[in-house]
Amino acid sequence: MPSPRVLAAAAAAGAALAVALLAWTVAAGALAPAAAAQLALSVLILAATVVAVAVTRRADGKALRVDARTKRQEAALRRTGEEISRLAATVDGLAGRLEEAGHRRAEVVLAALGEDRMELAAQAERLDRLDAELHAGRAELRAGRAELAATVRQNYAQLEALVDLRALLRPRAPLPALRGWAASPDMLRLLVGRIAAGGVKTVVECGSGSSSVWLGYAVERFGGGRVVALEHDERFARATRDLVLAHGLQDVVEVRHAPLLPWSGGRDGDDGDAVAVPWYDPAALADLPEVDLVFVDGPPGATAPLVRYPAVPVLLPHCTADAWIVLDDADRPAEREVAERWLREYPELAGTAHRAEKGAMVLRRTP
Structure with missing residues (x-):
């Protein structure tokens, strides 16, 4: 259908042609002017009507087309809505399944986390134990190093003392090992140093062994006196005599067999009670009025509690004014108690x- 603009142009052209024909007719006298005007007006009205009808029909067509398009769009929208509804339902189903799967997965994860937490706790405990063991190992290592260093220093000190003794006294025959049950070199160096200082004529040794030989060499060189060693074990006494004989010190060292007998006496500053322990037979000391040095290295500590206590009560009356009483093993608890008791009871x-x-503990009379 032509556009309204084309129809309007065609209607205008037709009306103009009709008006021109009417004007010619009026000019030719074939039609009266009034009738011609009326006809012209009718032609114009008809043309306008044609144009209006065309415009209206075109508008109606547009409206119909818009309505059809609208209906198509509405149908499309309905289809889209239905599709969206189906998609929403699908999404809801998927969301539900995902949520359910998520719950199940979360339960699995939580269970796994719980197991992992337990494993981590166990690992943490193991790490704590390992850390404690490591610290303990380090502490033990430090203690071991300290103990090793102390042992090295002690060994060096004993070796140094033994070198001093050998250089000073020059033994004439091999000597049994020192330390252990026997006196240590540093203890013998202390005793030899006292003898070397002079004025020592009589040495009494409680116990016998290699120390008897070393003391014999010292007295032979510096004192010019003698060593009397008390030994409760007769077999050991014979062994010490053989050792003394091997070194040619039989004129200097005398080993006396003095069995252990029950002894009680001394002083007690607390309650006056007597102290009863086994000790060497005092008869072995009857001919020793003046003793300058006493070395208390017996009886063995395992014999009885405070078994070395009688040394001072028995020997102090035989000692000179400036005599030394030297107690070996003074670091042991029993010997420390013995020394404390001596000092308490003999002011x-x-x-x-x-x-x-x-x-070592050295006791001397105070001036």
Whole structure:
């Protein structure tokens, strides 16, 4: 259908042609002017009507087309809505399944986390134990290093003391090992040093062994006196005599067999009770009025509690005014108690501790 603009142009052209024909007719006298005007007006009205009808029909067509398009769009929208509804339902189903799967997965993950947490806790405990063991190992290593260093220093000190003794006394025959049950070299160096200082004529040794030989060499060189060693074990006494004989010191060292007998006596500053322990037979000391040095290295500590206590009560009356009483193994608890008891019960004595491998306590009368 032509556009309204074309129809309007055609209607205008037709009306103009009709008006021109009417004007010609009026000019030719074939038609009266009034009738011609009326006809022209009718032609114009008809043309306008044609144009209006065409415009209206075109508008109606547009409206119909818009309506059809609208209906198509509405149908499309309905289809889209239905599709969206189906998609929403699908999405809801998927969401539900995902949520359910998520719950199940979360339960699995939580269970796994719980197991992992337990495993981590167990690992943490193991790590704590390993850390504690590591610290303990480090502490033990430090203690071991310290102990090793102390052992090295002690061994060096004993070796140094033994070198000094051998250089000073020059033994004439091999000597049994020192330390252990026997006296340590640093203890013997202390005793030999006292003898070398002079004025020592009689040495009494409680116990016998290699120390008897070393003391014999010292007295032979510096003192010009003798060593009397008390030994409760007759077999050991014979062994020590053989050792003394091997070194040619039989004129200097005398080993006396003095069995252990029950002994009670001494002083007790607390309650006056007597102290009863086994000790060497005092008869072995009857001919020793003046003793300058006493070395208390027996009886063995395992014999009885405080078994070395009688040494001071028995020997102090035989000692000179400036005599030394030297206690070996003074680091042991029993010997410490013995030394403390001596000092408590005999106020005329003063004690001096000396550094030695097994500890040494020197007692002397105070001026």
